[in-house]
Amino acid sequence: MLVKxxxxxxxxxxxxxxxxxxxxxxxxxxxxxxxxxAALQTKPSDAKICQNCHQPQPGNLRGxxxxxxxxSQSIQIKIDETTEIVKxxxxxxxxxxxxxxxxxxxxxxxKKGHEVRIEYTExxxxxxxVLVASKPPIKVAAEKLMTTxxxxxxxxxxxxxxxxxxxxxxxxxxxxxxxxxxxxxxxxPAFDKMVDxxxxxxxxxxxxxxxxxx
Numbered sequence: 001m002l003v004k005x006x007x008x009x010x011x012x013x014x015x016x017x018x019x020x021x022x023x024x025x026x027x028x029x030x031x032x033x034x035x036x037x038a039a040l041q042t043k044p045s046d047a048k049i050c051q052n053c054h055q056p057q058p059g060n061l062r063g064x065x066x067x068x069x070x071x072s073q074s075i076q077i078k079i080d081e082t083t084e085i086v087k088x089x090x091x092x093x094x095x096x097x098x099x100x101x102x103x104x105x106x107x108x109x110x111k112k113g114h115e116v117r118i119e120y121t122e123x124x125x126x127x128x129x130v131l132v133a134s135k136p137p138i139k140v141a142a143e144k145l146m147t148t149x150x151x152x153x154x155x156x157x158x159x160x161x162x163x164x165x166x167x168x169x170x171x172x173x174x175x176x177x178x179x180x181x182x183x184x185x186x187x188x189p190a191f192d193k194m195v196d197x198x199x200x201x202x203x204x205x206x207x208x209x210x211x212x213x214x
Contacts, residue, residue: 047079049171050115053189061086061118061127065134068107075107075129077118086120088129096133110134146207154207155181164205165198180209 046054050062063079075086090104097106110116110132119131154162159182168175168183175185186194188210198206 043082043084044079048173059120059122061120063116064112065110065114065116066112068110070104075118075132077116084127086118086127086129088132093129094131096131098134099136107132151180151207151209154205158182162205164207167198167206167208169208169210174211183209 045060046056046062047064054062056062061077061079061084063077063084066076066078066083068075070090073088073090075088077084077086088104093104095102095104095106097109115135117131117133117135118129119133120127120129122128151166154164154166159165166180166183168179168185169188169191170179170185171187172185175183175187179185184197186197
């Protein structure tokens with residue numbers, strides 16, 4: 001009887017140990033899943049530079065186009081220091097290339113580093129793009145463009161002698177990193193609030209520059 005009882009107690013102990021292990025394993029798996037979900041939720045959806053003009057929207061990513069792979073049907077986009085990989089279906093995806101509707105093949109025309117917006121759906125933590133829109137290039141009449149050499153001449157003279165105002169239209173953080181001498185910073189999104197920085201003389205020469213014609 002003592003032997004049988006001993007075996008019975010041992011069996012109960014083993015069952016308890018197995019139950020404890022299963023509970024611990026299940027809890028660890030749940031915690032790991034929660035951690036992964038939390039990490040995914042904290043990833044930025046919009047690059048900082050995009051937030052100067054746009055508010056983050058659910059189901060949208062804004063950043064710099066990195067690459068597209070038709071074999072794996074995936075798009076890679078850079079959002080500041082993070083990278084997002086979004087799947088896509090060439091048969092159903094909508095592409096807006098420079099403001100005009102285009103076929104999926106137009107994704108190959110988007111240059112690396114160009115600003116894009118990706119609208120997506122998400123299932124099981126996998127994002128699938130339904131629309132990719134690249135920022136259209138701006139068009140400036142040739143007579144309104146100024147060469148680098150002409151800007152250098154004006155800067156050498158200075159605002160008073162050169163009778164000009166040089167405006168850096170980039171976001172403030174970019175301006176703080178470095179700017180053309182004599183330039184004043186008037187970020188495009190804040191233009192209406194900072195018009196007092198412009199000269200009172202309506203005939204004065206205004207020269208604007210930014211990160212490039214994108």
